[in-house]
Amino acid sequence: MTSIDIGNGSSNNLILSDTFINAKTRQNVKIELLHDRIKFSSINSSLPDLIIFLKDIAGSSIGKSHKKDNSSSYLILYVYLKNEINSKRKRLTYELEFAKFEIYDENFKHVSNWHNELDRLLKEKIKKSSGCCNKLKPYLVFVNPKSGAGKAKNIYFERVCPIFAEANISDTLVFTQNPNFAREYIKSVKCLDEFAGILVISGDGLIHEVINGLLERPDWKTAIKMPFGHIPGGSANALSCCVGHLTKEVFKNLSLESFAAQSAFNITKAIPTPIDLVAFELCDKKIVHSFLSFEWAIIADVDLESEKYRYLGGLRFTLGALKRIMSLRIYRGRLSFLPTDEYINYKPKSPSIKLTRNNNLEEINHSNIFIETNNELRTNFKYLPELDKPVPNDWLIVEDNFVLFLVMYLPLISNDFLAAPEATFNDGNMHLIFIKEGITKSQLLKLLTDTENGNYLNSDLVEYVKIKAFRLEPLGLVTGQNQVSNTNGGIMMVDGERVPTGPIQAEIMPSMGNILANLKD
Numbered sequence: 001m002t003s004i005d006i007g008n009g010s011s012n013n014l015i016l017s018d019t020f021i022n023a024k025t026r027q028n029v030k031i032e033l034l035h036d037r038i039k040f041s042s043i044n045s046s047l048p049d050l051i052i053f054l055k056d057i058a059g060s061s062i063g064k065s066h067k068k069d070n071s072s073s074y075l076i077l078y079v080y081l082k083n084e085i086n087s088k089r090k091r092l093t094y095e096l097e098f099a100k101f102e103i104y105d106e107n108f109k110h111v112s113n114w115h116n117e118l119d120r121l122l123k124e125k126i127k128k129s130s131g132c133c134n135k136l137k138p139y140l141v142f143v144n145p146k147s148g149a150g151k152a153k154n155i156y157f158e159r160v161c162p163i164f165a166e167a168n169i170s171d172t173l174v175f176t177q178n179p180n181f182a183r184e185y186i187k188s189v190k191c192l193d194e195f196a197g198i199l200v201i202s203g204d205g206l207i208h209e210v211i212n213g214l215l216e217r218p219d220w221k222t223a224i225k226m227p228f229g230h231i232p233g234g235s236a237n238a239l240s241c242c243v244g245h246l247t248k249e250v251f252k253n254l255s256l257e258s259f260a261a262q263s264a265f266n267i268t269k270a271i272p273t274p275i276d277l278v279a280f281e282l283c284d285k286k287i288v289h290s291f292l293s294f295e296w297a298i299i300a301d302v303d304l305e306s307e308k309y310r311y312l313g314g315l316r317f318t319l320g321a322l323k324r325i326m327s328l329r330i331y332r333g334r335l336s337f338l339p340t341d342e343y344i345n346y347k348p349k350s351p352s353i354k355l356t357r358n359n360n361l362e363e364i365n366h367s368n369i370f371i372e373t374n375n376e377l378r379t380n381f382k383y384l385p386e387l388d389k390p391v392p393n394d395w396l397i398v399e400d401n402f403v404l405f406l407v408m409y410l411p412l413i414s415n416d417f418l419a420a421p422e423a424t425f426n427d428g429n430m431h432l433i434f435i436k437e438g439i440t441k442s443q444l445l446k447l448l449t450d451t452e453n454g455n456y457l458n459s460d461l462v463e464y465v466k467i468k469a470f471r472l473e474p475l476g477l478v479t480g481q482n483q484v485s486n487t488n489g490g491i492m493m494v495d496g497e498r499v500p501t502g503p504i505q506a507e508i509m510p511s512m513g514n515i516l517a518n519l520k521d
């Protein structure tokens with residue numbers, strides 16, 4: 001036995017070295033386990049060395065021969081190799097037979113040592129990031145059987161469970177039974193600390209529930225630090241697309257099942273990463289937190305109206321957008337916003353947009369205003385005044401007619417709509433995008449079909465500004481020349497979930513939460 005552990009932490013340190021038989025080719029191979037890789041060297045042939053990095057290995061298991069008199073023990077490696085060109089991962093298994101000793105128990109003991117050492121190395125980074133030194137805690141997994149085209153349950157059993165078993169990850173499974181089930185469940189969990197994180201197999205709506213459930217707990221300040229992760233099971237699955245985009249993993253041109261499997265593998269490598277959230281004050285004074293977007297005008301109309309085509313998966317948005325462009329709606333609104341320092345001298349591209357400031361000289365104490373909801377202190381706004389008070393003088397105000405209105409704090413709103421290319425998990429900004437009236441239907445169609453690489457932002461018709469806070473007061477549907485029907489303020493969506501229409505305001509909460517993502521490899 002030639003096990004060596006030099007153990008001074010360098011990635012090139014040899015931890016274990018042994019001769020195995022490749023069960024497929026029956027060739028002897030020298031296998032070396034190092035800190036970040038496994039090296040395969042052929043013994044009796046001139047084949048080049050094969051290197052597999054631990055970042056591509058989900059885990060290993062120990063096997064036994066079916067033959068009665070065979071004393072060999074097997075190490076099985078589960079590898080998800082990334083294709084350098086299209087980033088897709090392909091699952092491969094390597095079966096390595098260990099037959100040095102005549103007694104099975106001796107071979108088994110040896111292979112167990114390999115399995116345990118590999119498991120220790122694979123979990124090292126995750127344990128370090130979660131401050132855990134023992135066995136990893138389970139994930140609390142919510143599966144919405146009704147999300148998207150209704151595939152989430154199968155995705156869990158057929159795509160997620162096998163990868164978690166290979167990676168030796170345990171979980172506690174909860175099927176949601178109705179809207180707000182996950183939210184109430186999270187509020188009722190006595191000790192959240194029993195879990196390593198919360199995983200959602202559904203669309204973005206269930207992530208929204210999870211975040212708000214955490215913030216409705218009495219211990220919300222610590223609860224909101226509980227890492228959350230997404231495995232796509234819905235129709236837009238924007239959060240999974242954003243994680244894929246920001247971690248350079250594939251998220252396009254995949255079936256939902258393959259996308260879910262890739263995401264499940266990435267969860268086995270993920271560590272908690274700070275993520276900005278946005279706190280909203282709704283017209284009914286409720287406080288809601290958000291991780292993705294605020295939509296109004298055409299995007300919100302399409303999102304809500306295309307719900308009836310859920311069975312089409314992501315295609316529902318294309319169909320809904322075409323329909324809405326054909327009978328375009330224009331909404332009048334008053335937008336107030338606080339630009340970031342980078343955009344302090346922001347000038348709209350369109351000369352017809354008039355920016356004003358509030359001349360109300362009344363001193364507004366906009367720091368540390370506590371909003372009380374359900375008798376709990378819920379959030380601590382830094383920029384927002386009370387909703388019925390004027391905005392501060394350093395905010396800009398636009399009153400105009402809008403066709404498109406979108407605020408993003410992550411880059412993608414769906415797999416083919418890179419809405420805010422500069423957004424990251426924690427850039428500390430909101431990205432405000434709007435198009436005012438005057439755009440033709442064909443111009444809008446062209447813009448909304450050129451969103452895949454974010455180029456639409458270069459159009460002179462699209463306004464873009466980074467902001468810290470905003471307020472939107474919907475004034476009604478523009479029905480004709482200078483006519484506004486104030487009975488229809490349009491649909492408002494936070495993270496794709498409808499909120500009551502009326503004056504609404506929000507501000508960025510930098511790095512308030514933690515998302516499970518693997519940015520480092």
Ligand SMILES: Nc1ncnc2c1ncn2[C@@H]1O[C@H](COP(=O)(O)OP(=O)(O)OP(=O)(O)O)[C@@H](O)[C@H]1O
Pocket residue numbers: 144145146147148149176177178179180181202203204205206207209233234235236237238310496497
């Ligand atoms: N068992 C259930 N039955 C009905 N509705 C549910 C159930 N569980 C959760 N919900 C609700 O379903 C809504 C939609 O779920 P979700 O957003 O996760 O999927 P989706 O809308 O299909 O996907 P996407 O947001 O990606 O378009 C959420 O508001 C959630 O509260």
